[in-house]
Amino acid sequence: MRPRRRRRFPWLALILGSMIGVGGGLYYAWYLNPVNLVNIAPAQLNADDRELYILLISEAYLQDGNLARAQSRLSTLGLRDPAEAVSVLADSAFLSGEDTEQIRALTTLAEALGGAPLAAEVYSGTVAPVEPLVTATITPTFEAMPSPTSPGDLTPTVTPISATPTPTALVPAASDLELLGRNVICDDDYPAGRIEVYVNTEFERGIPAVEVLVVSDDGQQDTFFTGLQPEISPGYADFEMEPDQVYSVTLVDLTEPVFGIDSAPCITGSGQSSIPTYQLYFGPVEATPEDESGGEGE
Amino acid sequence: MFRRTFLALLIGLGLGALGGAVTGWLVPTQEVSANLSKLNPDYKAEYTVMVGAAYAVNGDWDLAQARLGRLAEPDPAGYVVLLAERYIASGRSPDDIRHLVRLASRYGYVTSPMAPYLPPGEGADR
Numbered sequence: 001m002r003p004r005r006r007r008r009f010p011w012l013a014l015i016l017g018s019m020i021g022v023g024g025g026l027y028y029a030w031y032l033n034p035v036n037l038v039n040i041a042p043a044q045l046n047a048d049d050r051e052l053y054i055l056l057i058s059e060a061y062l063q064d065g066n067l068a069r070a071q072s073r074l075s076t077l078g079l080r081d082p083a084e085a086v087s088v089l090a091d092s093a094f095l096s097g098e099d100t101e102q103i104r105a106l107t108t109l110a111e112a113l114g115g116a117p118l119a120a121e122v123y124s125g126t127v128a129p130v131e132p133l134v135t136a137t138i139t140p141t142f143e144a145m146p147s148p149t150s151p152g153d154l155t156p157t158v159t160p161i162s163a164t165p166t167p168t169a170l171v172p173a174a175s176d177l178e179l180l181g182r183n184v185i186c187d188d189d190y191p192a193g194r195i196e197v198y199v200n201t202e203f204e205r206g207i208p209a210v211e212v213l214v215v216s217d218d219g220q221q222d223t224f225f226t227g228l229q230p231e232i233s234p235g236y237a238d239f240e241m242e243p244d245q246v247y248s249v250t251l252v253d254l255t256e257p258v259f260g261i262d263s264a265p266c267i268t269g270s271g272q273s274s275i276p277t278y279q280l281y282f283g284p285v286e287a288t289p290e291d292e293s294g295g296e297g298e
Numbered sequence: 299m300f301r302r303t304f305l306a307l308l309i310g311l312g313l314g315a316l317g318g319a320v321t322g323w324l325v326p327t328q329e330v331s332a333n334l335s336k337l338n339p340d341y342k343a344e345y346t347v348m349v350g351a352a353y354a355v356n357g358d359w360d361l362a363q364a365r366l367g368r369l370a371e372p373d374p375a376g377y378v379v380l381l382a383e384r385y386i387a388s389g390r391s392p393d394d395i396r397h398l399v400r401l402a403s404r405y406g407y408v409t410s411p412m413a414p415y416l417p418p419g420e421g422a423d424r
Binding site for chain 1: 309320333352
């Protein structure tokens with residue numbers, strides 16, 4: 001009797017087919033016919049539209065002042081920390097020189113939510129809770145009252161310290177900016193005796209909140225920030241010079257000092273004596289190899 | 299034997315493709331997101347009201363139109379008019395209605411239910 005051959009199931013073919021099928025199915029689902037969302041909530045918006053949605057919430061808040069409604073609207077975005085999210089957006093708009101109304105709206109809402117946007121000082125009139133580029137010095141004081149009866153009872157009293165939180169960098173990293181141009185104006189029709197600072201991005205947009213340090217040759221120092229006159233430019237700031245001084249101007253942590261800002265009198269076209277006004281233009285460092293001019297013009 | 303092997307391969311392919319597709323849809327490769335045109339109608343309405351509120355602040359009609367355009371409604375004016383009338387009919391917030399009516403008016407459409415919500419001096423200009 002001939003033994004009957006066992007017919008085995010071709011498992012190998014089934015597994016191989018499954019593997020190929022799974023690969024094809026995944027390719028189809030991920031690339032050929034991916035998930036297409038409809039009827040979504042704001043939380044499922046892409047990043048750009050989500051930012052626009054937050055901006056609109058802040059502009060609507062600026063219009064109606066209804067914080068509860070703004071919070072309710074923000075809640076539909078599923079943000080973990082709405083105050084932080086709005087602050088970040090306000091900072092981003094502030095630093096990139098966006099429209100001032102948009103910065104104002106975002107800043108106002110961020111503050112109302114308890115956030116601490118960098119633009120608060122400029123756009124809301126309230127005191128900014130963070131002071132950029134200033135290091136808080138923490139000096140705990142100990143008051144020990146020695147007692148002759150119980151010398152081991154010295155209990156130092158530590159005064160409470162409020163440390164200023166360190167903000168993230170406001171502007172491009174150090175040495176990213178340089179003096180691109182300098183104008184000296186001695187004209188009857190132009191305000192005299194000013195140092196006018198313009199700090200711009202490579203796309204000619206003003207950079208606000210840049211700290212400017214002015215030092216005169218008699219050792220007087222003054223600091224001020226760009227962005228306080230957004231109607232001129234978000235990157236604009238100015239300083240009134242004293243007569244007969246020579247000043248240096250530095251964008252703190254960003255540029256080397258610009259020396260030789262001399263407030264000695266000049267003669268205008270009509271023969272009058274006046275103090276010149278200096279316009280200083282700062283911008284990103286040109287990284288081109290043929291950058292032989294050093295970027296300083298007249 | 300060959301037929302059985304071929305059949306098994308086909309069955310494997312079919313099952314694998316089905317499982318792979320279902321898995322792919324349930325576990326997308328990247329974060330699934332969509333644009334404003336895919337918003338639920340209620341959120342679209344809320345968005346439109348906010349555009350109207352922003353327009354009331356900045357008066358920038360080009361910007362308002364661009365923002366409404368993001369909803370990809372085939373007839374933005376008609377959409378705003380219908381929304382305004384729906385809000386009026388359902389007794390929604392007068393401020394919201396005013397924002398919508400202002401937009402509709404700017405598009406050049408003012409229906410009689412909208413008239414009481416028009417800001418003074420508007421409505422007859424288009």
